[in-house]
Amino acid sequence: MEIKIAKNILNANENIAEENRKLFAENNILAVNLMSSPGAGKTELLDATLDALNGGRAAVIEGDICTTLDSERLAHHNVPLVQVNTDTIGGACHLEASMIQSALDELDLESLDIIFIENVGNLVCPAEFDLGEDIAVSLLSTPEGADKPLKYPLMFKQCDVSILSKLDLAAPLGIDPGEMETNVKRINPDALILRLSAKTGDGMDRWIDLIKSRFEEKNA
Ligand SMILES: Nc1nc2c(ncn2[C@@H]2O[C@H](COP(=O)(O)OP(=O)(O)OP(=O)(O)O)[C@@H](O)[C@H]2O)c(=O)[nH]1
Ligand SMILES: [Mg+2]
Numbered sequence: 001m002e003i004k005i006a007k008n009i010l011n012a013n014e015n016i017a018e019e020n021r022k023l024f025a026e027n028n029i030l031a032v033n034l035m036s037s038p039g040a041g042k043t044e045l046l047d048a049t050l051d052a053l054n055g056g057r058a059a060v061i062e063g064d065i066c067t068t069l070d071s072e073r074l075a076h077h078n079v080p081l082v083q084v085n086t087d088t089i090g091g092a093c094h095l096e097a098s099m100i101q102s103a104l105d106e107l108d109l110e111s112l113d114i115i116f117i118e119n120v121g122n123l124v125c126p127a128e129f130d131l132g133e134d135i136a137v138s139l140l141s142t143p144e145g146a147d148k149p150l151k152y153p154l155m156f157k158q159c160d161v162s163i164l165s166k167l168d169l170a171a172p173l174g175i176d177p178g179e180m181e182t183n184v185k186r187i188n189p190d191a192l193i194l195r196l197s198a199k200t201g202d203g204m205d206r207w208i209d210l211i212k213s214r215f216e217e218k219n220a
């Protein structure tokens with residue numbers, strides 16, 4: 001008996017990601033997928049971003065294995081929030097396009113310009129799953145160390161934008177952000193690299209300008 005092996009298990013995800021991409025385009029929505037190790041500062045960055053955008057017709061899809069803690073941290077912005085808990089569907093360590101498709105059912109897309117997706121904290125698996133986003137963003141926080149792009153290259157290869165986060169901790173911890181940047185560039189010479197601290201606000205304006213200009217470019 002011939003045993004057939006699925007050739008590309010990611011194909012199914014790719015097809016749904018394409019449907020998501022179409023839906024974003026039809027509704028003039030910029031979708032931003034934030035990925036990083038646990039604790040690199042995704043939620044802190046979203047908090048500061050929503051402050052800077054003053055809501056800004058934004059919504060957030062929060063991915064976590066368990067809890068609604070990150071959604072609770074962002075609830076005061078009064079933007080639509082959809083929590084995806086993967087422990088209800090097998091405990092995946094990443095978001096998949098089908099999870100975003102279900103989350104989009106909960107949102108009034110016509111009322112939105114930007115959807116931020118906070119992926120599950122993990123420096124490996126989320127990079128394997130296209131969600132249909134316009135911008136794939138990795139965060140690498142200074143305390144994680146400069147070698148991480150070399151050790152976990154896929155994330156940095158896949159992301160058009162790499163944020164060096166927690167810039168305020170670089171000097172006290174004796175970490176050289178220049179070395180981090182060099183290592184990101186070794187993996188992805190085309191990556192746009194932004195250094196920022198969501199805590200102090202240092203560098204936030206370049207990030208906000210990027211979001212606004214990518215939204216305008218998409219809808220020009
Ligand atoms: N000093 C400093 N601390 C930060 C900064 N950004 C985040 N933090 C802190 O780092 C810790 C983790 O930040 P989170 O925003 O929860 O990280 P996360 O990537 O959302 O974590 P997960 O959702 O669990 O993957 C929190 O205590 C934040 O307050 C920063 O720019 N500077
Ligand atoms: Mg978080």
